[in-house]
Amino acid sequence: MTGYDLVVVGGGPAGVAGALSAAQAGLRVALVDAGPRLGGQYFRHRASSLPSGRGADRFVRQCRALRTTADLLLDHKVWAVERDAEAFTVHGMAGEEERPVTLTCRSLLIATGAHDRPLPFPGWDLPGVFTAGGAQALLKGEGVPVGRRVVVSGTGPFLLPVAAGLAAAGASVAGVFEANGLLGLARHPMLAAGKTGEALGYGAALARHRVPYRTRHAVVAAHGSARVTHVTVARLDPTWRVLSSRTVECDAVAVGYGFVPQIDLAVQLGCATAHSADGSPVVVVDEGQRTSVAAVYAAGEPTGVGGAALAELEGRAAGLAIAHDLASRSGGEPVPGVLRRRGERLRAFARALQEAYPVQPGWQSWLADDTLVCRCEEVPVSAIREAMDLGATDARSVKLLARPGMGWCQGRICGYAVSCLAGERPQATRRPIVQPITLGCLERIEDEQPR
């Protein structure tokens, strides 16, 4: 017998909304998340507090309701999903003792979010350099600012809450350096309507803390021996080539050039993917968040990075569609028109943002021969160029010759940069194991009763 009607992987805004709307429609639902608390990235919070930010009250209400209507498996990492004719088998690991847990279900919702997309530059592997999301996670989830004097750099509106959060926590923010031009945001007709209020709020917070905000500027090198002590900040031309540079002292750096959707489970199951406006592979879904594989749904960042509000909306749409589909109701789209139209607006907004804050090719001119591109396998730019000289024509052949992406993180951090250097768009990678597992855990799977 199949244990659950639905297993949701991911407890961020998308997963929680999806699990709740499916459970409220009467389905037997389990939600699995690797973290100790629901929230995902946007609603990440400390053990002693509740989530904050836009929509937090609503999220807290959803979590309360979910606790009484669905099974919550927190501290559970999903490392693979298998499919046979009738059901899915979800393999996870529970707790620090890494106990194997097996769930079976009739349908699956992938709501695994995204991770940061960093770009390499000389010194980016020095301690004290963080991804922008990592700096935010440390602050929101742990109450620890990354440094006393912090430089924030990269592209996109996400830099603003990161800088504002650090400043509010008492760090001195030595500058926010946005590599793209001034207000790609405000120029865009779509954007004027939407989120300018939120951006202005962060702008005011930065002004209050006297944080300089510079466009067409970026951190192009970090310096120090045991940890970062200063950075080179460059003024950039529109393609991000360096025009001039200066030194800024700091003990931490937060850099972010967008996000990479986490689509491993969908790729494992054979779901069709496409490229989003910012070049990332994303899972293709229809109006009911259905992927190309029957009974597999995706919501939130795996279908394209669009922020917490869109993630929640997609989660709800998925929950409704799953309930509809499992009841084998034919005809009629289960997702109400008003939800669909709001989703379309938010997706158009997300696309506009990605177009307003593109990664420009000039970042490659920041690299020195010995700049590491792959941090895990310590592969420098020169080795990647050698592989290209030897005849490698894409990221995969570069990987085989020079080993970038072969280490612990399996290319999650360097994949985008390696693809750009190899002259192609990042492809959806097939990682048979989504989370590292111990042999001990593998060994004990047989003893485990599927739920």
Add this chain to the structure above:
Amino acid sequence: MNFEITVDGRAVPVVAGQSVGAALHAAGITSWRSTRHEGRPRGLFCGIGVCFDCLVTVNGRESQRACLVRARPGDEVTTS
């Protein structure tokens, strides 16, 4: 509630609920391992378990991501 863990024998304070990595970083320890080939220092980078820069040994369990493992009273952390 605050408590301590030891890191290579040194006491490091923890605010309950914090990860081992956050406690280390808050205590001013920003790097705690060196890379295999070039011996480069590494600490936290992605903060969410994706980059594997922050590996530590916790109570004898090797290769744990310090940003994910929650610190518990009396934990013994060793680094390489």
